[in-house]
Amino acid sequence: MAAGTTPPALGSRVAIGSAAVATGVALVLIGVALPWVTLQHGQESVNGVLGDGAYLATAAIGAGALWTAYLLGGRPGPLRALAAATGFLVVYWTVFEIERIVSVVTDAPLAGTMGAPLMGPGPLVAAVGGIVLLGSTLTVPSLVRGLRRAEWVRVLLAAALLATGAVHLQQAPGHLAVSTVLGLGFLAAAVTQLGLGAAVLVRGHRWLYAAIVADCAIFFLLYVYAVVHGLPFPSHGDAGIQIGAGEPVTLSGVLSKLGEVVAIAIALPLAVRR
Numbered sequence: 001m002a003a004g005t006t007p008p009a010l011g012s013r014v015a016i017g018s019a020a021v022a023t024g025v026a027l028v029l030i031g032v033a034l035p036w037v038t039l040q041h042g043q044e045s046v047n048g049v050l051g052d053g054a055y056l057a058t059a060a061i062g063a064g065a066l067w068t069a070y071l072l073g074g075r076p077g078p079l080r081a082l083a084a085a086t087g088f089l090v091v092y093w094t095v096f097e098i099e100r101i102v103s104v105v106t107d108a109p110l111a112g113t114m115g116a117p118l119m120g121p122g123p124l125v126a127a128v129g130g131i132v133l134l135g136s137t138l139t140v141p142s143l144v145r146g147l148r149r150a151e152w153v154r155v156l157l158a159a160a161l162l163a164t165g166a167v168h169l170q171q172a173p174g175h176l177a178v179s180t181v182l183g184l185g186f187l188a189a190a191v192t193q194l195g196l197g198a199a200v201l202v203r204g205h206r207w208l209y210a211a212i213v214a215d216c217a218i219f220f221l222l223y224v225y226a227v228v229h230g231l232p233f234p235s236h237g238d239a240g241i242q243i244g245a246g247e248p249v250t251l252s253g254v255l256s257k258l259g260e261v262v263a264i265a266i267a268l269p270l271a272v273r274r
Contacts, residue, residue: 013140014071020136021067021083027129028060028090035120037101048122054170056093056126058194059086062162063133065198072202073151076144080137082155087134094127154204157266161197161212164259165190167252168219189219209271216260216267223257 032053035045048056063086070079101119147155169190176183192215200208227249 017136017140018067018071020132020139022064024087024129024131024133024136025060025064027132028126029057029129031094031122031124031126031129032057032060034122034125036097036122037104038118038120045120047120048126049169050173052093052097052170053122053126054190055166056090058162058166058169059090059093060129060133061194061198062086062158062201063090063137065158065201067137069201070142074144075140075142076147076151077142078147079155080140080142084134084137087130087137090130091127091134094123094130098123098127150204153266153270154200157212157263158197158201160259160262160266161193161200161216164216164256164263165193165197167256167259168193171252185222189215193219204270206271206273209267212267213264213271216263220257220260220264223253 032048034047036048036051036053037046039046047053063083066079066083066086070076070083073079098119101123104117168186172183172186172190174183175186196208196212196215200212
């Protein structure tokens, strides 16, 4: 066999494992979109995005991007380990959510007034997706032991973007219920930051870094303006510290802005470097 060629058996193993990773990611995303709890005797349902499902969806997107980078980058061990750790996190988190939902459904004193709440299929599907994701990442062996410094920088940049995008995704439904324009703004921040975080994991480019700086700077400045002066839309009513005449400062808001600051600090030197 010529040097540098992949044995057929190993090639099939890579293809099957990668297909299973994609299946696990898809199952987690489907599970987040499905009902997690049904209320009022099945007439009302709550999906995962309204709770911690937004963070599970972000973890699944990150795992898919990590695996893509793993395949395109020569299969380095650290990226495989990170993808497997993300799958384990999804499994642990969904099991915790299932236990919490079951305890609320069976023991909550307000269960009668809530209309016999029942657990929906969402968390179970997400848990199966996490198990498939975790198991499939362990089936494809790595070829490279470490990552270069530039690749670790991109991993850190992606983590900051995915973290702040997850916060915006979790907050978007609540803002949409109050103001369509304000909710769409949070949804736009979530989509762009999750997309940029996944993209920078796969490939780094000056224009991509510039887009990250512009995106995070825009939403950071909009948040500061909303806190100090307020926006011409109703407040979402979150409890927080009131600084100016606008939106209260909440812990989740501070964490999302911290992620944007970290992303700008990492991406700006990469964008201007020749």
